Amino acid sequence: MKSKTFDVIIIGGSYAGLSAGMALGRSLRNVLIIDNERPCNRQTPHSHNFITHDGKTPKEISEAAREQVKAYRTVEFYNGTAEKMSKDPEGFKVETSSNESFYAKKLILASGVKDLMPAIPGFAESWGISVIHCPYCHGYEVRNEVTGILADGDMAYEFSKLVFNLTKNLTLFTNGKTNLTSEQIQKLDQNKIRVNEDEVQSITHEHGYIREIIFKNGKTVPLKALYAKIPFEQNIDVSSDLGCELTEQGFIKVDFMQKTTVPGVFACGDNVTMMRSVANAVAQGNFAGAVANKELSEEDFEIGNF
Incomplete structure (x- = not known):
């Protein structure tokens, strides 16, 4: 792809990025979506x-979204990875892993996050x-x-409140001596x-479907589903x-307009919120695209750029 200046570059072409691309494409903005096609x-x-x-x-949802966004002729796609971003006199420069610059x-x-898997055989698979990470996304199917729940401390306690509504056969696995308070343990016990x-x-597991947890002391517990809150890191620096x-x-960090702390840079989707869902990513992407277009329109209007 020949290097040129776009109105907006979107890094990440999953739900948030595609939604932002559609909002901008419909506003006749020249847009480049950079994506390596490895959604979380x-x-x-x-x-x-x-x-x-x-x-x-x-995949069905993202492929349908991609085809719909492609219908807007001002939106282009680049299959690759954004390696480095920097301020440029005219805006921003993005360099890819293939040494191309845009x-x-x-x-x-809209680059998402990378989940950091614990060193437990069978977990990543x-x-x-x-x-699973979200009772709203997956809880009904394992009701x-x-x-x-694989977690401990305050986070595990709060998460238990959400999950116990979906099943009355629930165990909290703390993976070692717990940090729960005696009051929290008593309340958990009260709710069985x-x-x-x-x-x-x-x-x-069998093809990713859990059969049981095996413990270091040799004990086992059969399971059908395991909620887990694990650490993550940003996909891009x-x-x-x-x-x-x-x-x-x-x-x-973003404000209510999806603006980061750097003027001209917006963020949306999993990289800005713990509410990781397709619906939320689509909503945030759509809004980020609209606000970016508003900024561009106001800047063009101010200088009489028609």
């Missing part, structure tokens, strides 16, 4: 809680299938099943939520490259 939910068999698309595969007046970061402090050795601030939790 690529193992997930079905996507839920997104009205009109409930139960479709993530320029834009505005940037939208089951992630997004039966080891009333033998269910676990078991607490297991055994250290996890591995997860047995927005902090050192652009100077975008991150929150204490590691998300890109």
Whole structure:
């Protein structure tokens, strides 16, 4: 692709990025979407809680969205990875892993996050299938099943409140001596939520569907689903490259307009919020695209650029 200056470069072509691209394409903006086609939910068999698309595969939704965005002739796609971003006299420069450079007046970061898997055999293979992160995305499908939560402390306690509505056969696995307070343990017990402090050795599964947890002491517990909250990191280094601030939790800091702390740079989707869902990503992307277009329109209007 011949290098040129775009109105907006969108880094990430999944739900948030495609939604932003559609909003901008419909506003006749010249847009480049850079994507390496490795979404974080690529193992997930079905996507839920997104009205009109409930139960479709993530790939079905993204492929349909991509085809619809392609209909807007001002939107272009680049299959690759954005390696470095920097301020440029005219806006921003994006360099790819293939040593190509592109320029834009505005940037939208829809690059998602990378989940950091624990060193538990079977965990990564089951992630997004039966080891799940969100009761809103997956909870209905495993309702009333033998269910676990792999977490500890305050976060585990709060997460238990959400999950116990979906099953009455729930165990909290703390993977070692718990940090729960005695009051929290008492409340969990009151709601018939078991607490297991055994250290996890591995997860047995069949094509990603859990059969049981095996502990280091030799004990086993059969399971159908396991909720887990695991650490993550940003897919791209927005902090050192652009100077975008991150929150204490590691998300890109944005205001209510999806603006980062760097003027001209917007962010949307999983990289800005713990509410990781297709519906939320689409909504944030659409809004980020609209706000970026508004900024461009106001700047052009001010200088009489017609």
